[in-house]
Amino acid sequence: MTEPGLFLQRYKPPLLIDEIQMAPKLLPYIKMYVDGHGNNGDFWLTGSHAFDLMENVTESLAGRIAIVHLLGFSHAEVAGLGAGAFVPEEKFLLQRAQEAEILPMRDLFGQIWRGSMPALNNASEQDWNNYYSSYVQTFLQRDVRALTQVNDELQFYRFLCAAASYTGSMINYAALAKEAEITAPTAKQWLKVLAAAGLVYLLEPFMHPNLKYGVKAPKVYFTDTGLAAYLLRWSNAEILEAGAMSSSFLETWAVMEIYKSFSNCGQIPPLGYYRDFNSREVELVLNVDGSIHPLAIRKSSSPVKETKKFDILRPVIEGERALKLGAGGVICFANDLLPIDARNWYIPAGLL
Incomplete structure (x- = not known):
C-alpha cells in the first residue's frame, strides 16, 4: 500500500481490515485516527501471520487495542x-x-x-x-x-x-x-x-x-x-x-x-x-x-x-x-x- 492516507479517506470507519500484516503502513494512520476520534470498535484488524502481526500492531497501537487470539472451533x-x-x-x-x-x-x-x-x-x-x-x-x-x-x-x-x-x-x-x-x-x-x-x-x-x-x-x-x-x-x-x-x-x-x-x-x-x-x-x-x-x-x-x-x-x-x-x-x-x-x-x- 503506497497511499495509506488516501485509503482512510476513501473507506470510513467502522472498518474490518483482514491480513493487516500485509499493510503495516496503515497502522500509524489508524493510530492518528483513533487518537483523534476515540471511538471503540472503529477498526477490526485480523491477520494470520502471528509474529509480524503482533510485533507491528503492539508497537504501533500500544494502549489502543484489545487483542483476541482465535483458536479453532470449540465443540x-x-x-x-x-x-x-x-x-x-x-x-x-x-x-x-x-x-x-x-x-x-x-x-x-x-x-x-x-x-x-x-x-x-x-x-x-x-x-x-x-x-x-x-x-x-x-x-x-x-x-x-x-x-x-x-x-x-x-x-x-x-x-x-x-x-x-x-x-x-x-x-x-x-x-x-x-x-x-x-x-x-x-x-x-x-x-x-x-x-x-x-x-x-x-x-x-x-x-x-x-x-x-x-x-x-x-x-x-x-x-x-x-x-x-x-x-x-x-x-x-x-x-x-x-x-x-x-x-x-x-x-x-x-x-x-x-x-x-x-x-x-x-x-x-x-x-x-x-x-x-x-x-x-x-x-x-x-x-x-x-x-x-x-x-x-x-x-x-x-x-x-x-x-x-x-x-x-x-x-x-x-x-x-x-x-x-x-x-x-x-x-x-x-x-x-x-x-x-x-x-x-x-x-x-x-x-x-
Missing part, C-alpha cells in the same frame, strides 16, 4: 450449545445436559481426529490430508522463516512431529531434544515458538504454598488435535481411538475445550494441573473466584476411585491463603450426567 460452537465458561458446578452442568447430546466414543474421536479448523467443519468436502499438509507447509515457509533462530525447515519439521508425540504429557526437554536431534535449549526455545504461534498450549502446574511436593514442569497440548493426528500419521479416527495415544488425545481435546470456553468469553483461562512426586495427578485444576475445581479425564464409561486423587489438593483449604474446594468431576464416556458424591460428577465428554 460447543460446532454443536450449537450455549456460551459460557466451563465450571463443573451443578447449575451449569444440568443446563448443559439439557441442551447437549451424549456423544458416543466413536463420534467424539471422529471429532478429535478431524480437528477444529473451520475449513474442516463446514459443509464443504475438504480433504483432511491435503488441508493439513498445506497448513504445515505454509507455517514452515511463512512463520518459521520469519524467525532468525530457525535455519533448517526440515529439522524444525522433525521437531514439530516429536512435539506432537508429547501432547497431553509433561514436557521433558532433554527427551524431546534427543528425538528431534537438537539441543535441549533449542527444544525449549522452539517450543516457545510453537506456543507463540498458537500451535501448542503450555499448561503450568497449579501452585499453592501448602502444596510443597508438586512437580514444576508444564504439560504441553496441541491446540488442534487434528494437526497432532496428522503429524503423527494417524490416518483415521478408528485407528486413533484404538491406538496407544488415544487417552492423550482425549485429554488434549478436553483441556483445549475448557480452555476455549474461558477464552471465548474474554477471560484468561484459570487452568493448571497438579502432580506430586508419587505420580498422583489431577489432570486439570480450575481456580475460579477463590475455589478450586479438580477434574480427572478418563477414556472409560465408568471410571472408579478417580476422585480419591482429589484428596492431594486438600492442603489448600487451610492457612491464611486458603482456597475453597469446589465441585469437580471425571470427564469420561458415561451415558449420562451422574453424581459421584456430594461434590463430584461423572461428566460425559460431549457436555464440554
